[in-house]
Amino acid sequence: MFEQLSNFRNSIPSLNSFRNLSPKTRREMRTGYLFLSPWIFGFMVFTFLPIVASFFFSFIDLRITDGIASAPKFVGLANYIQMFNDPQVGIDPRTWITFLASSSTPSSMGVTITFGLLALPIGIFLPLFIALLMNSPHLKGQMAFRSLFYMPYIIPFVAAIFLWGGMLNPESGWINRFLVWAGMPKEMTPQWANDVYWVYPTYILMGIWGIGNAMLIMLAGLQGVPTELYDAAKVDGANGWQTFWNITFPMISPVIFYNLVLSIVGLFQFFTTPLVVNNGTGRPGGATMFYNLYLYKNFFTFQNMSYGATLAWFLFLIILVVTFLLFYTSKYWVYYAGDSRS
């Protein structure tokens, strides 16, 4: 899907391409735009104008009670100054890493990045690992396994949280009961969602049912590797690791890249799990006050549209820069077999 994006430069039409069209081309263009019009209209109304509007919001003082019809009160950069000085936002990277070691209240950006660094490797390697198992010629019942590993993905998010929440209940949950049965003293069993150090593993476990999508895409990528390449590697005497690193990995690098980009963009916006599990309070000890949760509270609970929009625009810029960097580095490690144009 993302390969299309690398054609950006060639996709920009010159003004000349709109001039001197033959009647047939002109007709085709009219019909084409007509079919695209639902999306173009929707994009303008629900995406483009709102982006511009939230940029505008970030320079005024707007509360939801005002409504958008009221005369805007310009405040210049006040929202941005507030954001840069807000310890709960945490623009300063020094606040990102220190909080787990110290008792100070963490910043929401620090929480987001710490959790992201823990969750991202699991979000990539676990689906890859399961996909490699699924792709093994030694696995019997591949189809059934594939469906069953994917299946939890379609379970309602809220229900999945409650199922894992029950499993991880410190008293009655199966995981702590198993730990006690295996010999762990009861007072040493984790308090999971109520403990600063265990709350991130809790969220990761709650999110593990979301791997189905990435797993299926990686499996399809693995199945698409031509067998001739493996035969050639065998002839050359390559061992398992060499085969994986020199054949499998480059051949599936596009699907890894696809999942990597979507995971990173998703992790920057992670907040519905803490909203449901810890009621969006940031407990325990502020460790679950994610950036987007803080944004949500400003906009929805405190009804400060301007500050919410400022935070949203800042996140938009971060995601833009990060995605751009990912796409920039992708040409060094993502291998698209054949012509990249479709």
Next chain:
Amino acid sequence: MNIPLMKNLNTVFITAFTLAILVIFLSPFAFMVFTSLKTQDQISLVGAPIWPAAPPKFEYQGQQLEVFKVPQPDGSVKEWALLKKGQRESTFIDPANTAAGEIVWQGSWRNLDRPWKLSPTWSNYVEVWNTIDLGRVLLNTTFYAITTLIGTVISCVLVAYGFARFRFPGRDLLFIVLISTIFLPGFVTLIPTYTFFQTIGWVGTWLPLIVPHFFANAYNVFLLRQYFMTLPRELDEAAMIDGAGPMRILWEVILPQSYPVLMAITVFHIVFAWNDYFGPLIYLSTARDNWPISVSLSMFNGIYGSRPQLIQAGSLLALIAPLLLFLAAQRFFIQGIVITGVEK
């Protein structure tokens, strides 16, 4: 098969290993089913098994006695009812032979196992159904799923057809813009959109949730476009020579060949709508009568969080519909994902 299965150690090992991971992976489903069938006492009872079990009782001279498995000197185990509890010795009654009277047994009764009996409580489901008015909630959710499904399918088919079958300046750029919307953080558009809907009085109604689905979305357009592009153009051209316009070609040539991809976007959309939580939460949280299942379930959890059996029963009732849909239509789910993730 030429080689006997058991001879192939790799097969046995890999399959058993994968199966073990799968069992752990899916174990919360068993937790849900077992817990939803328990009473509050069964959950808090120390030493109770994980399945819904009740300790059997024996009535003796008007008293309800607990039954234990008592080891006998000859190595056998007998189920006796505990009459008098003691530190070092206790008095039991043999339910099979009450005439034998009181039996004194040496040892601590606390170390004895109980002969647990399966005792599922079905009333939890009824209680959840009545408390959250599940009939209405399911109707709301179905309404949301069906109306947005109609909007999504119509708009995405039209837009994908425009991208797949017509050449015109600006098309490739627009397609890139469409794909890029996937990276857009939701809040940057949500805040002005929400403010707008609030101003025109749509918050608390279904409209802000339904209307945007009539204007196409990146994933489904991409999925449909990729599929349409694989269809041979010869049939289109033949229809065109016969004088068919673009709408008729779409309706009579393209769509009849597109059954698998239409099924894929249909099942994905139903699951999306059924599971959608955040949209309904912000737009409908004040309109209790309109709540769909996800919002109802989370609100229910806020009130009954201390009664896990009800939460698990509610979760089961919430996930049964998407689960059945998945089991019936797995092939379409799996094909659809592969197209978005792997195709160019």
